Amino acid sequence: MDELKIVNENDTAQYIVIKIDNEQFGINISVVDNIVKMTHVTRVPKVASYLKGVINLRGEIIPVMSLRLKMGLKEDEITKATRIIILKLEQHGKIGFIVDEVKEVITLESSQIEKVATDTSADKVTFVQSVGKCGSELISILDLNSLTVEKE
Amino acid sequence: MDVSQYLDIFLDETKEHLQNLNNQILDLEQDSENMDTINEIFRAAHSLKGMAGTMGYKRMQNLTHDMENVFSEVRNGAIKVTPDMVDVLFKCLDALEGYLSTIQETSDEGTNENEPLIKALNDFLNGKGGAQPKKEEAKAEEPAEETAAADAPASEAGLVEKWQNIKLTDTEKHLFEKAKEEGKFFYGLTVYIQESCILKAARAFLVFKALEEHGEIILSKPSTQDIEDEKFDFDFSVIVVSGEPIEKVVEAIKSVSEIEDAVGRALTDADFNAVEAGSSSQESTAKTTAVASTEGDKPKASGEKKAAGKPVVNRTVRVDIEKLDVLMNLVSELIIAKNSLVSASNTDDAQRSSSFNEQIEYLESVTTNLHESVMKVRMVPIESVVSKFPRMIRDMQKTLNKKMELHMSGEETELDRTVVDEIGDPLMHLLRNSADHGLESAEVRKQRGKSEVGNIFLKAYQDGNNVVIEVGDDGNGIDVAKVRDKAIQKGTITPEQAENMSDKEIIDLLFLPSFSTAEKVSEISGRGVGLDVVKSKIEALSGEVEVRSKLGEGSTWIIRLPLTLAIIQALMVIVGDEKYAISLGSIQTIEDIPTSEIRLVENKEVIQLRGTVIPLIRLNDVVGIESSKAPDDNLVVVIVKKGDRLAGLVVDELIGQQEIVIKSLGKYISKCKFISGATILGDGEVALIIDANALI
Numbered sequence: 001m002d003e004l005k006i007v008n009e010n011d012t013a014q015y016i017v018i019k020i021d022n023e024q025f026g027i028n029i030s031v032v033d034n035i036v037k038m039t040h041v042t043r044v045p046k047v048a049s050y051l052k053g054v055i056n057l058r059g060e061i062i063p064v065m066s067l068r069l070k071m072g073l074k075e076d077e078i079t080k081a082t083r084i085i086i087l088k089l090e091q092h093g094k095i096g097f098i099v100d101e102v103k104e105v106i107t108l109e110s111s112q113i114e115k116v117a118t119d120t121s122a123d124k125v126t127f128v129q130s131v132g133k134c135g136s137e138l139i140s141i142l143d144l145n146s147l148t149v150e151k152e
Numbered sequence: 153m154d155v156s157q158y159l160d161i162f163l164d165e166t167k168e169h170l171q172n173l174n175n176q177i178l179d180l181e182q183d184s185e186n187m188d189t190i191n192e193i194f195r196a197a198h199s200l201k202g203m204a205g206t207m208g209y210k211r212m213q214n215l216t217h218d219m220e221n222v223f224s225e226v227r228n229g230a231i232k233v234t235p236d237m238v239d240v241l242f243k244c245l246d247a248l249e250g251y252l253s254t255i256q257e258t259s260d261e262g263t264n265e266n267e268p269l270i271k272a273l274n275d276f277l278n279g280k281g282g283a284q285p286k287k288e289e290a291k292a293e294e295p296a297e298e299t300a301a302a303d304a305p306a307s308e309a310g311l312v313e314k315w316q317n318i319k320l321t322d323t324e325k326h327l328f329e330k331a332k333e334e335g336k337f338f339y340g341l342t343v344y345i346q347e348s349c350i351l352k353a354a355r356a357f358l359v360f361k362a363l364e365e366h367g368e369i370i371l372s373k374p375s376t377q378d379i380e381d382e383k384f385d386f387d388f389s390v391i392v393v394s395g396e397p398i399e400k401v402v403e404a405i406k407s408v409s410e411i412e413d414a415v416g417r418a419l420t421d422a423d424f425n426a427v428e429a430g431s432s433s434q435e436s437t438a439k440t441t442a443v444a445s446t447e448g449d450k451p452k453a454s455g456e457k458k459a460a461g462k463p464v465v466n467r468t469v470r471v472d473i474e475k476l477d478v479l480m481n482l483v484s485e486l487i488i489a490k491n492s493l494v495s496a497s498n499t500d501d502a503q504r505s506s507s508f509n510e511q512i513e514y515l516e517s518v519t520t521n522l523h524e525s526v527m528k529v530r531m532v533p534i535e536s537v538v539s540k541f542p543r544m545i546r547d548m549q550k551t552l553n554k555k556m557e558l559h560m561s562g563e564e565t566e567l568d569r570t571v572v573d574e575i576g577d578p579l580m581h582l583l584r585n586s587a588d589h590g591l592e593s594a595e596v597r598k599q600r601g602k603s604e605v606g607n608i609f610l611k612a613y614q615d616g617n618n619v620v621i622e623v624g625d626d627g628n629g630i631d632v633a634k635v636r637d638k639a640i641q642k643g644t645i646t647p648e649q650a651e652n653m654s655d656k657e658i659i660d661l662l663f664l665p666s667f668s669t670a671e672k673v674s675e676i677s678g679r680g681v682g683l684d685v686v687k688s689k690i691e692a693l694s695g696e697v698e699v700r701s702k703l704g705e706g707s708t709w710i711i712r713l714p715l716t717l718a719i720i721q722a723l724m725v726i727v728g729d730e731k732y733a734i735s736l737g738s739i740q741t742i743e744d745i746p747t748s749e750i751r752l753v754e755n756k757e758v759i760q761l762r763g764t765v766i767p768l769i770r771l772n773d774v775v776g777i778e779s780s781k782a783p784d785d786n787l788v789v790v791i792v793k794k795g796d797r798l799a800g801l802v803v804d805e806l807i808g809q810q811e812i813v814i815k816s817l818g819k820y821i822s823k824c825k826f827i828s829g830a831t832i833l834g835d836g837e838v839a840l841i842i843d844a845n846a847l848i
Contacts, residue, residue: 042838045775056838061830063820
């Protein structure tokens with residue numbers, strides 16, 4: 001209990017580090033429900049291409065999207081390292097992200113995180129909310145809201 | 153004592169009584185002399201009053217009390233039922249429903265006194281000529297009787313003043329002396345509760361509460377704890393110290409409903425002397441004072457609890473005990489099946505496979521039956537919803553000044569509880585539409601050679617896996633031309649589009665949200681108020697609504713609802729390399745059609761099957777996948793039905809029939825209209841369920 005308190009006081013948060021292409025991204029651990037190995041994804045017709053379909057997670061039907069396609073990268077290559085990260089979001093319920101690899105869990109203090117200057121003038125959607133520095137590495141922290149909001 | 157644990161029962165029963173009253177008063181309006189009806193109304197009102205009183209809802213109790221008075225006079229023949237009275241009575245019922253819904257939300261009855269209604273009721277009692285003196289006479293008699301009862305109860309009513317058996321101790325005597333000095337009286341009282349009373353403890357609590365208002369309870373027999381636990385017969389005795397005359401105290405007790413009588417008198421010195429002579433014990437001294445003080449605290453405590461007022465959720469299903477028995481039996485069979493499987497796995501290989509199969513078949517039949525029974529438990533007759541409609545039509549008759557009659561049939565048709573709860577509003581909407589816009593005024597009806605009284609029909613019946621509810625009228629029907637003009641004028645469709653649209657398609661425009669919210673559409677088209685809401689609500693229940701109308705003859709709205717929501721029988725098919733499920737309820741037949749039989753009509757593929765032309769829908773095109781079959785292979789066509797329309801779904805392969813559990817795809821993937829959900833197959837794979845209705 002004491003340890004937890006100290007962590008909170010220092011205003012730190014834990015992030016799961018994932019790899020997509022050659023970039024590392026962080027997802028706040030508080031929204032992560034589960035990480036599962038790649039399984040059979042049932043395609044759902046007539047939906048956006050980045051929505052790969054649905055999976056069965058212990059009797060629950062969960063929609064799965066490809067982060068690669070959502071970010072405009074090329075189609076996923078399913079390898080042994082491929083994982084589906086199941087997030088539990090308030091407005092959408094559970095949703096899965098297909099990622100190339102899940103690397104580690106890191107703890108970042110708020111001083112280690114820098115907001116990204118978002119260029120609002122350009123009509124470009126950015127999925128990165130801020131950047132965290134962990135040692136010499138830079139980790140882009142994903143903005144889950146903009147990832148899950150569907151553009152009309 | 154806390155009555156909140158009875159709240160659910162109270163809400164349920166009050167609703168029943170209110171509905172009963174509604175029906176009976178409707179009957180009364182038709183036949184104002186029927187004694188049976190009047191008696192029934194009186195009884196229902198009386199129970200309502202009693203229950204409201206038990207729960208401590210004073211305002212509700214007051215209103216029902218006055219209603220009961222009116223009925224009582226009607227029953228005695230002192231006043232006659234008049235249309236005015238019926239109107240007021242209906243308003244009272246509405247007010248009671250108001251109380252009820254407030255209670256449901258906050259567990260408090262609110263502050264609306266409904267004084268105008270109470271006044272109106274009293275006007276019936278007082279203002280109606282000959283009734284007045286009689287009523288007053290009756291009132292004068294009552295107190296007289298009460299005093300008499302209080303004076304000489306034992307001999308008169310056969311009620312024994314059991315309080316005399318209470319042992320009095322020095323403490324009481326001390327208190328008695330003190331009270332005497334303060335000019336207060338010591339009363340010994342015995343309260344009799346009606347033997348029909350169900351919540352004795354609650355009644356006793358209310359008596360205590362009433363007594364607290366007039367004085368202080370010193371002692372009770374049985375003890376307060378026992379009374380709370382209902383450890384007493386139909387009477388209990390108390391010793392009370394009060395500054396008020398005995399009549400007032402007795403009256404206060406009698407104001408609690410279901411109290412048969414209360415008898416008692418003031419204690420005198422002699423009582424104490426007599427007791428003392430009989431060697432009073434000291435043992436109960438400490439106890440009694442403790443009881444007295446806790447009793448003082450308790451009502452306050454429960455009062456505070458009530459003030460906290462949390463919303464009350466009331467989602468119960470009343471289940472026939474037989475249905476539960478069946479369930480219980482099935483569950484025990486399930487356990488047996490499980491045990492047999494366990495023992496089968498212990499036998500040697502040779503026997504194993506055959507006994508396994510046997511047991512699995514057994515297990516299958518048990519689970520299917522279990523599912524059916526559980527579904528049945530969830531089923532309730534739609535009566536609970538439709539029974540309020542006659543009253544509604546009656547009210548509309550007055551406000552719209554049209555004559556109309558409601559014919560209902562199939563009230564006993566059963567639907568899933570969740571569906572029944574939701575279906576009320578859409579049905580009411582359609583009935584209102586029919587009454588308001590559908591039926592013509594009496595004059596117009598006469599001109600058209602129809603009977604002056606308009607007819608509205610509500611029909612419910614089961615049709616395969618669906619329940620169909622039809623709402624119809626013999627009124628004007630929908631004027632298609634007017635709807636078309638309005639749609640063009642509003643820019644919903646272009647004139648060119650309108651040319652090509654069938655009457656049916658144009659009528660369907662009424663369901664568009666933009667159409668109904670448009671001003672004055674209801675005048676022009678005669679329809680359209682909130683129909684989009686009706687449609688969306690029914691679609692949310694995976695049902696559908698369509699309308700058939702003939703200008704001048706009336707229209708019928710047909711609602712189809714699935715019998716069950718969670719588990720269905722489905723046909724599993726393969727399209728490309730994907731598996732899909734189609735609900736068996738919508739499937740007519742499955743046909744093997746050679747490609748040579750395909751014809752083109754308006755560039756669409758159709759087949760002729762036993763004389764009917766059926767459009768083909770290639771599922772692989774719909775779901776966007778390559779078909780695994782060669783172009784000139786025979787087609788596997790699943791003929792599906794929606795209402796009276798047919799369509800043929802072309803699939804690649806059939807797997808077979810299967811019982812599937814419907815799961816939602818979630819909000820995130822909801823755009824796909826023809827996928828109604830997903831299900832998990834035996835191997836853990838997910839298959840999507842195709843909503844054939846959405847494809848036709």
